[in-house]
Amino acid sequence: MSIAVVGGGAFGTALAISMAQSGAEVMLWARDVSALISTRQSVHLPGAFLPNLVSISSKLEDVAKANAILLAIPMQSLSIVLTQISSTLEGKRLIACCKGVDLSTLTGPTKVIENIKPLSIPAILTGPSFAADIAKGLPTALTLACCDDAVGQSLQKQLSTPSFRLYRSTDVVGAELGGALKNVVAIACGACVGRGMGDSARAALMTRGFAEMVKLATHLGSKPDTMTGLSGMGDLALTCMSEQSRNFRFGLSIGRQEEFDASVTVEGVKTAEAVTRLAHQVGLDMPICKMVYNLSTKRVSVKTAIQALLSRPLKEE
Structure with a gap:
């Protein structure tokens, strides 16, 4: 299963690095990719370089090609970016990697995903983590929550790495x-x-x-x-x-x-x-x-x- 990371900030870049270091092919989406392509590192995460397994794109239609999509964008921008993706993302696993409550709906990120892309399967990745630690491969443990436990188990296996350990929950x-x-x-x-x-x-x-x-x-x-x-x-x-x-x-x-x-x-x-x-x-x-x-x-x-x-x-x- 392929992985896409939406967001070229520190956390999105760190996730892409972590997934690629474990052998996964990852597509990293960002609005401005010129610096990412030329330097293979984010200005938000200096010193951490993107492995060759990470491809880079500024086209949101490329995101829809992945089966698991990690949404590493600010909470208040989540609905905007999801709306800009023309595909229904039917059957795709959309994993929110943002922390907050949407000001318009007073709901969390999975409900925002559910409202805008109702045919997708929402989940959330959250817990104690700093982007710099993840990018360096330092031990990190997070919660992966999904209402569908079978999907949660699949994502847990797909996204976990030797240093990036995910614990599963259905309490979204x-x-x-x-x-x-x-x-x-x-x-x-x-x-x-x-x-x-x-x-x-x-x-x-x-x-x-x-x-x-x-x-x-x-x-x-x-x-x-x-x-x-x-x-x-x-x-x-x-x-x-x-x-x-x-x-x-x-x-x-x-x-x-x-x-x-x-x-x-x-x-x-x-x-x-x-x-x-x-x-x-x-x-x-x-x-x-x-x-x-x-x-x-x-x-x-x-x-x-x-x-x-x-x-x-x-x-x-």
């Missing part, structure tokens, strides 16, 4: 929300550290943020155990503890009152907005997510946001 909702919400909590933790509040405060934010993740996910039908796995707690720990995380770095910039590079995609910003709207819609109180939404849109200062959280009523854990 939980896997999606774990990957989306951990970005929001990472922004909060970054702001906390950037403000100089210390690691104890970061640990408290991670713990209470995790509680919010579980609350929303289970309310929407996820299995509680999913949040304690790679796509939940695993991804949360990595993203909240490392400056390799764009979301954590964005939070740091807020805490330090520094400008952040506007060209860098920070999925947690739009996710915070979508989740705040979703939580209100379903009647859930998610103060950390709401605080991050207000912080990232400059509705409140870090000082005001922290005071608001610390002044909440004391209660049983």
Whole structure:
């Protein structure tokens, strides 16, 4: 079975490298392929070169030739790119590799895929991973979630490599929300550290943020155990503890009152907005997510946001 990766950013490039290093023929799609073709490396992932087994194209019709299509594009761009693919992609396995909640529909990536390409088979690949680690062949374990377990088993075998280990799940909702919400909590933790509040405060934010993740996910039908796995707690720990995380770095910039590079995609910003709207819609109180939404849109200062959280009523854990 052939593989296509949609997205020439750091993560898409890393996935293409990883798949090709294990012997698979991979087609990598990107809007601008001139630099990729001439240098065989992405500007987003310097020093990581594309193997010869990776072909490069800027034509979306080439994507439809693959059986497994990895969609490594920003969450808010997913519906746009899928709409631009003229093929129905009937029977194709479309694996979302983005983390977030769509602002228009307040749904996760697999529902977006289902709505736009209803004849395809949606899945999601998510969990604790940095593109640089994957490209270097460093050990990485992720969750592959698909409602059709037989398809999940097939994809697990096709996409796993000796250093890129996939664990299978049918809890698509939980896997999606774990990957989306951990970005929001990472922004909060970054702001906390950037403000100089210390690691104890970061640990408290991670713990209470995790509680919010579980609350929303289970309310929407996820299995509680999913949040304690790679796509939940695993991804949360990595993203909240490392400056390799764009979301954590964005939070740091807020805490330090520094400008952040506007060209860098920070999925947690739009996710915070979508989740705040979703939580209100379903009647859930998610103060950390709401605080991050207000912080990232400059509705409140870090000082005001922290005071608001610390002044909440004391209660049983």
